[in-house]
Amino acid sequence: WRRHDAADTARQLVRHMSTGRSEVLTERGWRALPAARADARRFGSITGIAFGARAIVLAEVGQVSAIAESGAVEVIGRRVAFPPNGGAPATEPYLQRLWGVAVDFAGAGYVADGGARQVVRVGSGRRPEVIVQLRDRFFPVGVALAGGSLYVLEYPDPGTRTATGPRVRVVPLHASRRARVLGATPAER
Numbered sequence: 001w002r003r004h005d006a007a008d009t010a011r012q013l014v015r016h017m018s019t020g021r022s023e024v025l026t027e028r029g030w031r032a033l034p035a036a037r038a039d040a041r042r043f044g045s046i047t048g049i050a051f052g053a054r055a056i057v058l059a060e061v062g063q064v065s066a067i068a069e070s071g072a073v074e075v076i077g078r079r080v081a082f083p084p085n086g087g088a089p090a091t092e093p094y095l096q097r098l099w100g101v102a103v104d105f106a107g108a109g110y111v112a113d114g115g116a117r118q119v120v121r122v123g124s125g126r127r128p129e130v131i132v133q134l135r136d137r138f139f140p141v142g143v144a145l146a147g148g149s150l151y152v153l154e155y156p157d158p159g160t161r162t163a164t165g166p167r168v169r170v171v172p173l174h175a176s177r178r179a180r181v182l183g184a185t186p187a188e189r
Helices: 035-039
Strands: 002-004 012-016 022-026 029-032 046-051 055-060 063-068 073-078 098-103 109-113 118-123 126-133 138-146 149-156 167-172 180-182
Touching: 022 035, 029 035, 046 109, 055 098, 055 109, 063 098, 063 109, 073 109, 073 118, 109 138, 109 149, 118 138, 126 149, 126 167
Parallel strands: 046 098, 098 138
Antiparallel strands: 002 012, 012 022, 022 029, 046 055, 055 063, 063 073, 098 109, 109 118, 118 126, 138 149, 149 167, 167 180
16 A cells, blocks of 8 residues: 555555555545546545554545545544634544544554644544643644554644754553653653
């Protein structure tokens, strides 16, 4: 599987198998190349891709999608038109600028949302859930899962005068452990 941009405008997903055969994702599933190129499903700007046991999860501009092996595409997180205001409780997290994505064994996606300074868990049949909300001058740009923890790559806001460089936040997915920040100055911890 890999992202393929023909003339930088196609925004198609093409998978290349070990047999030498290549297929493109269409509205009707995976079809052989090159014949199916005209019917290829178009995606927005893909900002992250992760491979799970049952699906590929894509972060695009404005939404998160899961692509099953059959080629079926399901939107599992969508950009909300306006952020919640007036103190009213939000029904779903406000998604803005989606960057990196990771997938857990259950198929849930974890998406770094740099615009809203949060990491959101999304998945089929579940409401998006904020896992990490950053309240300082950093924003998340990447995520990874390992050993029961979520690793969040954070960059300082370019507008800050005291930018110290990137850091990694380790967030245990079990409530019994505390999050910690690697590469932070003592004032940032």
